[in-house]
């Protein structure tokens with residue numbers, strides 16, 4: 579599918595409601611911030627927002643919303659500058675601070691709704707705006723999360739052989755975003771219950787990669803993600819599983835695993851072909867590729883080990899407007 583076939587967000591008068599999926603990173607988190615490839619998909623768990631005209635700005639009735647929520651503040655600054663006050667309600671089925679893209683989904687849904695009220699926006703422009711909005715709130719970041727929730731399906735960043743959907747421009751680098759065909763597999767994610775901060779984890783990995791063996795580690799992250807993208811494109815499940823294991827070893831080496839994540843990965847082993855942390859790590863979630871037919875057993879094992887597991891499929895649709 580080309581970017582031109584991804585429908586733009588049309589113009590709509592307030593009230594406007596929008597829905598955006600979360601995301602799950604299969605290969606390349608953290609390294610992508612430094613220009614390496616990444617593979618991720620939009621999750622079939624979503625955030626919905628509704629934006630209404632109002633006498634005062636609020637988020638879920640909180641009039642201090644802009645002070646308390648940097649994502650809300652950043653979205654209003656970039657998509658609603660000088661706009662009249664709006665009341666925003668947000669409802670999320672994506673666990674927060676879990677590495678599953680709740681902030682990217684909130685940013686994309688809100689930016690889409692506000693942009694609709696400002697005359698509409700096409701997907702490449704929305705992907706750029708959502709990236710800048712999330713980065714503005716976190717201070718760090720790469721475009722994978724926001725592009726996945728804007729584009730839907732499977733996407734690769736800086737790798738893969740598909741058509742380029744769009745290029746996202748950051749202050750010191752650009753990332754090419756491509757479509758990857760969905761191999762049609764079920765995945766299981768499990769939240770450890772340990773909240774984490776993306777910004778803190780990203781800065782810690784940046785410091786780790788600045789050490790003398792940093793270039794070697796980044797090269798290895800690059801190789802694993804590049805080969806992983808190719809293996810997904812070819813539907814080569816055993817190779818994908820092997821590379822997921824290798825990616826986890828690298829993430830452990832740069833210090834973003836956590837004893838709870840390692841416990842979940844061990845608990846998953848008898849019913850999973852592979853498992854690794856997904857997202858920023860240091861808490862958050864794991865993603866596992868179930869042994870076909872053992873999905874329910876995998877969910878039981880992860881729940882028994884104290885995780886909050888979900889069987890997930892990629893959501894083919896990215897952010898979209900819905901009826902308020």
Ligand code: MEV
Pocket residue numbers: 606607608609610611677718719720721722723776780857858
């Ligand atoms: C967070 O979901 C993924 C990271 O790679 C940060 C980013 O890409 O913005 C850790």
